Amino acid sequence: MTSNPTHDLECLTIDQLEKIAADRMDKQTRDYYNEGADSGTTLAENKSAYQKYRIRPRVLRDVSKIDTSVDIFRFKNTIPMGVAPTAMQRLAHQDGELATARACKKAGIVMGLSSFSTTSLEDVKDALGKEHPGLLQLYLFEDREESKDLIARAKKAGYKAVALTVDTPMLGRRNLEIKNQFKLPRHLKSANFDRVGENHSVTSDEKEPEANEARKRMQEQEVSRAGYHDGSQWVSPTGRITFHSHAPNPTLNWERDIDWLKQQCHPEMEVWVKGIATGEDAILACHHGVDGVIVSNHGGRQLNGALATIDALPEVVDAVKSMNRKMPVHVDGGIRHGTDVFKALALGADFVWIGRPVLWGLAYKGQEGVELCLKLFNDEFRLCMGLAGVTSVDEIGKEYLAKINRDGFVSKL
């Protein structure tokens, strides 16, 4: 994606995109997408914490040729940023995840797909194309056969990585979701699970009877009619607990589950852990041999009062360094500007992911809106690199940042 001089004059920034999109979503969708847990402290700080940092630009460095690209999952990604997995994208636009996939393919940007997508993982991978790596986000269910089947399908479809979400042992308390009795409308389905009559399973009844049994059980649980969240679990319109209620899995642990997941995925797919927020857990991730970690607090939707991700990033980066292992560290949450991408990299992230901005793009104009969103980040990041005096991503380091302390003093990092 080269910098394109044409602009959408209605929408020149991600903040404008957020405002325009808000008018195009029904209340239930807008609340579901935009809110954070409880009083929203972490949601707000994910974004505002970037304001503690300022860039120290270098000059007279010939920035006529800038390479913004990085390698990820053996793919040359246009900028060090991907699309984070977010559930139920057809709420924003009828083309949902397909529109996102097409925009990602066009922009050369990696896409993370939520397990709770409203388009099947196979259809999304078809839209991404063979060359384009996909990352499938996973919740590990208590019934392992369900997860096994999903992982096998991802492998068969050509996904290059899975990211196990680990910040949801329980579902965060999102008050508007509860108040609105949020549910997936009847015309939409949780497409990876609600596939009665289709057979995308890679297992046959003879080979894997348990997996097929598990899928039948899920289908019986009315997974598509996702029900509403009653404050502690998801309940179907008929009062039955639905599929969503067993996504948050409080039993997950390092010893049993990470090794199991690696066995299921390697060598075809990398295993990432999404939702690391401390140096201690980064060290455990190294010990357990995961392929990478994503510093994330689920966009402020889980533990309110958790550190902003950009504030948690340095301790994770330092912990990984102390292990002498080259485990990549990614970060997401509150990234709304190309300069935020730059700041995250300067603080030691290898790559960032964006969540809500893509949903806003979808709500604005479907595929075109996502393309616009990705283009805004691309243009801003390229400009930031040039104005800061760097021509390749690996040059971006701490020396390009200053921190504004609470007392207003500026210090170099």
Ligand SMILES: Cc1cc2nc3c(=O)[nH]c(=O)nc-3n(C[C@H](O)[C@H](O)[C@H](O)COP(=O)(O)O)c2cc1C
């Ligand atoms: C509406 C919505 C749905 C999400 N669904 C998922 C999901 O299914 N799985 C997951 O791991 N993270 C999910 N996330 C979290 C994102 O992957 C990501 O961590 C977060 O959105 C990043 O913050 P940002 O929205 O401020 O960019 C969701 C986030 C939002 C806003």
Ligand SMILES: CCCCC(=O)C(=O)O
């Ligand atoms: C059970 C949670 C599904 C989607 C999700 O992760 C979110 O809404 O944040």
